[in-house]
Amino acid sequence: MEYLSTIFQEVYRILFLLVPVLVSVAMIVWLDRRVWAFVQKRQGPNVVGPFGLLQSLADALKYIFKEIIIPASSNKVIFVLAPIITMTLALIAWAVIPFGENQVLANINVGILYIFAVSSLGVYGIIMGGWASNSKYPFLGAIRSAAQMVSYEVSIGIIIINVLLCVGSLNLSDIVLAQQEMWFVIPLFPMFVIFFISSLAETNRPPFDLPEAEAELVAGYQTEYSGMMYAMFWLGEYANILLMCALGSILFLGGWLSPIDLYPFNLVPGAAWLIFKILFLFILFALVKATVPRYRYDQLMRLGWKIFLPLSLIYVVLTASYLFYFNLLPTT
Amino acid sequence: MIAHAIFFYVFSLIAIVSAIMVTVSKNTVHSVFFLILDFISISCLFIMIGAEFLGMIMLIVYVGAVAVLFLFVVMMLNVAQQKNQWLLSEASSGHIPVGLVISALIFFELIIVIGGWKYKPDLFNSNNLDVFNTVSNTHSLGQVLYTDYIHVFQVSGMILLIAMIGAIVLTFRQREGVKKQSYIKQISRERSEGVEVLDIPSNQGVKIDD
Numbered sequence: 001m002e003y004l005s006t007i008f009q010e011v012y013r014i015l016f017l018l019v020p021v022l023v024s025v026a027m028i029v030w031l032d033r034r035v036w037a038f039v040q041k042r043q044g045p046n047v048v049g050p051f052g053l054l055q056s057l058a059d060a061l062k063y064i065f066k067e068i069i070i071p072a073s074s075n076k077v078i079f080v081l082a083p084i085i086t087m088t089l090a091l092i093a094w095a096v097i098p099f100g101e102n103q104v105l106a107n108i109n110v111g112i113l114y115i116f117a118v119s120s121l122g123v124y125g126i127i128m129g130g131w132a133s134n135s136k137y138p139f140l141g142a143i144r145s146a147a148q149m150v151s152y153e154v155s156i157g158i159i160i161i162n163v164l165l166c167v168g169s170l171n172l173s174d175i176v177l178a179q180q181e182m183w184f185v186i187p188l189f190p191m192f193v194i195f196f197i198s199s200l201a202e203t204n205r206p207p208f209d210l211p212e213a214e215a216e217l218v219a220g221y222q223t224e225y226s227g228m229m230y231a232m233f234w235l236g237e238y239a240n241i242l243l244m245c246a247l248g249s250i251l252f253l254g255g256w257l258s259p260i261d262l263y264p265f266n267l268v269p270g271a272a273w274l275i276f277k278i279l280f281l282f283i284l285f286a287l288v289k290a291t292v293p294r295y296r297y298d299q300l301m302r303l304g305w306k307i308f309l310p311l312s313l314i315y316v317v318l319t320a321s322y323l324f325y326f327n328l329l330p331t332t
Numbered sequence: 333m334i335a336h337a338i339f340f341y342v343f344s345l346i347a348i349v350s351a352i353m354v355t356v357s358k359n360t361v362h363s364v365f366f367l368i369l370d371f372i373s374i375s376c377l378f379i380m381i382g383a384e385f386l387g388m389i390m391l392i393v394y395v396g397a398v399a400v401l402f403l404f405v406v407m408m409l410n411v412a413q414q415k416n417q418w419l420l421s422e423a424s425s426g427h428i429p430v431g432l433v434i435s436a437l438i439f440f441e442l443i444i445v446i447g448g449w450k451y452k453p454d455l456f457n458s459n460n461l462d463v464f465n466t467v468s469n470t471h472s473l474g475q476v477l478y479t480d481y482i483h484v485f486q487v488s489g490m491i492l493l494i495a496m497i498g499a500i501v502l503t504f505r506q507r508e509g510v511k512k513q514s515y516i517k518q519i520s521r522e523r524s525e526g527v528e529v530l531d532i533p534s535n536q537g538v539k540i541d542d
Contacts, residue, residue, distance in 0.1 A: 078365070110388050113388035113389070116392055117388050117391035117396060120391075120392055120395070120397070121395060124400075127400070131361065131403075131407055143404065147404075150396075150401070153397070157392075170470055299515070
């Protein structure tokens, strides 16, 4: 009986996290389209519900009722597995995101490594979908995305090392608590910029959306997918974008901490601050999508390997020597 | 404790079965996917014995980077057909003795390690290092890796660097007649170099080739 009640408690806690994440993914798609339309002087989705807020729900309903087509020459098991893997990986990473002090589903010691591992697994959903479709465009898209995600993960890893040098722990709550004096965005501002651009590339957002470039690859690895399976790719992608925004706000913008530790700001709960920061980063993502043209592939690789990687390595050396010289290295 | 045992056996079973499937499955891409499953279940086993850092690094390095490159190469080269043809052809028979020798060596090494662990537990016991029980797995790894084993650590880093340079040297070749786009040149172009405004007399036109 004791086991059962523990299991029910855990399931309840997981649902309490997952349902808001899924709802906010749907809302964030609406926000993305509205911001995009706003920049281009259009209206955007504004018909379904107040301000068009229910547009994503209507889209989801449409996807559910559409037929799922599985190509005859595809590798069926892997073809079906690919969107499931994308969606699952995008959701399980949320388990370690802290929404406040002790408000976290799994407070594990190596939280940041866990997120990094899960996001590096994300490439498999795309590569499996591209290969199993047994078609030229998806395959090209999958190969592009594999190379792109592996390249940009390297620089994200080194940026994370920068932050970890200042924290001395791999736990996400410790990373937030280490920023009580000063958010890391101030001393590590160049790293924040590189992290932001790398996370655009990591989540296949414009201007780095080469894997799904609709003009040249007819949507890349998603070409053969339809109905709910396509919607799962799409939801997984947006959940990943939200996750990268959450990671950015935890690493650099002080997570759940309020910007000023004074009276009226203290009353706002920590989770609200975190959500506010995630939304801020997401609106930046949407603005970038609306304003920047797509990169050429060789420029993308050059930016990742020849500019971001050396820059972040140099910054690791700088941070480490600064901390060592002024005896600021964190002790356990 | 019983839940621990159940998880251990489930993960080991998946690891062993997928390791067998890597060698047995006909499609090479499926082999790589089983290899990935194997890596994941091994990293779960690492996490179960408390080596959380090793487990996560295993996921990041092997599953997130190495296996992606494997998959990349296997998909691009279409190795599946070649493998089947090679297994059926005459050429394969010469390599079987070499393979047997290597697998015998690996088996011998396993016997040494397991036998030593069984009959002389002190030899492989790491519990006498007191750092292990007081701080987290990551800290204890860092404490031995960067103090006692710093030379081994640096030498292995050097070996990896040399391997990387070697791979680049082997594959790098200067090709003739390839047009390269110079990034600096492209962005440093001025309007005055690219555009010329001409006064053209009407009804006479202009010769473009001049």
